[in-house]
Amino acid sequence: MPLLRSWSSSRRSIYIDPQSNNNSHLQQLNTNFINHILFPYFLSNTTTISMTSSLESEHPIKAYGYAARDTSGVLSPLTFFRRATGEKDVRFKVLYCGICHSDSVFAKNEWGITKYPVIPGHEIVGVVTEVGSKVEKFKVGDKVGVGCLVGSCRSCQNCAVDYEQYCPKQIFTYGVPDADGTQTHGGYSDHMVTDEHFVLRWPANLPLDSGAPLLCAGITTYSPLRYFGLDKPGTKVGVVGLGGLGHVAVKMAKAFGAEVTVFSTSVAKKQEAIEGLKADHFINSKDPEQMQAAMGTLDGIIDTVSGNHPIAPLLNALTAHGKLILVGIPEKPIEVAAFSLIMGRKLIAGSNTGGLKETQEMLDFAAKHGITSDIELISIDYVNTAMERMLKSDVRYRFVIDVANSLKTE
Known part of the structure; x- marks a missing residue:
């Protein structure tokens, strides 16, 4: 595509x-x-x-x-x-x-x-x-x-x-x-x-x-974690997509002390996310029950996916005042119902490298925490x-x- x-x-x-x-x-x-x-x-x-x-x-x-x-x-x-x-x-x-x-x-x-x-x-x-x-x-x-x-x-x-x-x-x-x-x-x-x-x-x-x-991949994920305040220990952070950007985002968020949830359409990546990258939770974003269970649980989400995908379920996963930050590059402009933002004062934002x-600062942080x-x-x-x-x-x-x-x- x-x-x-x-x-x-x-x-x-x-x-x-x-x-x-x-x-x-x-x-x-x-x-x-x-x-x-x-x-x-x-x-x-x-x-x-x-x-x-x-x-x-x-x-x-x-x-x-x-x-x-x-x-x-x-x-x-x-x-x-x-x-x-x-x-x-x-x-x-x-x-x-x-x-x-x-x-x-x-x-x-x-x-x-x-x-x-x-x-x-x-x-x-x-x-x-x-x-x-x-x-x-x-x-x-x-x-x-x-x-x-x-x-x-x-x-x-x-x-x-x-x-x-x-x-x-x-x-x-x-x-x-x-x-x-x-x-x-x-x-x-x-x-x-x-x-x-x-x-x-x-x-x-x-x-x-x-x-x-x-x-590129490191600063593109590190920068929004820092700028949007998702770098505090205990913060609940979601990462959408487990590719070149996503796997680094998981490592960065974990190094900040966040509780990390990975969203992926590939169930095969669950073991890799949990055992390999030490994510705390894995959600199959194609499973309505798993997405329903995630409602209102995350302080912020880093969305790394380039393909077209629905945004509303991700907004639902945010707590009040939660932030959905786009760093991926979808093919089409996203569509969002204003109601999904208003009911919770939620934010959709974007971030481009650093x-x-x-x-x-990111390189020094990565060296300190062994992130590659x-x-x-x-x-x-x-x-x-x-x-x-x-x-x-x-x-x-x-x-x-x-x-x-x-x-x-x-």
Whole structure:
């Protein structure tokens, strides 16, 4: 089933239907929002985009990666060029990179905005090889990470309070124009060069390979637990879906001391949830009796599911003042009866990754509590098969590419 991504500012959301063969629905949306919130450089700065290829040809540092070249999404080796190390830049050798659903969606141009070739990857861990003259936080040999962002305006209201993920001029790690007009390329490559503000210090006791997915899946679940007050011992937290995001959400909530209930349509996952992930309860969300028994029992729910699913039963499971937080990406907008919110002062909210300060906090928390993602480590030449398997949910729970040991360079 095609994925849909909901890109959100702190107040507004936009939905793009990947199944549509035209963009007429976009004309009904707020043009200023599209141009200034969603891919502000990509959609509005056509001059910058037209200059990309010429600017990239001036970059001096040869790099290698796996890129998609058309809507098939098939990835293959590509030689390209990265910029020289600037005074505030950190250059690092990529060791590992996780595979996220967004990588596949972008590679196949399911949002209708991909500029080819594109090198995906935003769960990146590596070792520093060079730093600029004004870099203060890192030195050669340090282990570092880069997540979903490599730039923002650094001056807006959101950036001022460490919410770079909601900056109107945020720069994603791959597939959009960078500040200098060239296209960003992600971690399916041999090395990266990134402004030090968007580079994360890697905790010494956090594994590099199984820790890599935390840079997306980890912060996407940690952030709403913290922001919405579901990080207190004894809090009763539900997690909907036991996939790449869901299994990390369970681990995060348990580390906060929460009593965790897993909702899943797959009864086969009960043992895994209870015995493997140490969840306290498991509910088959297809069983009306089990859902009825859960009514009014949870302080908050983290909903990680991307497929279309009913929201009303989840709202029923909340206590008064309970919170349903969406971090998944349903294909269609949700429908909610106002009565189900009013009777209990319940809240439906959304959350999108986290800022740099909070992401560093999350990594340190994960290291302290021994939280990693359950992964299958692969070589980069297996990436197309891994993408196909991921879309079939045939992975427990995240693919991670062993970039350093499998990407062949000249």
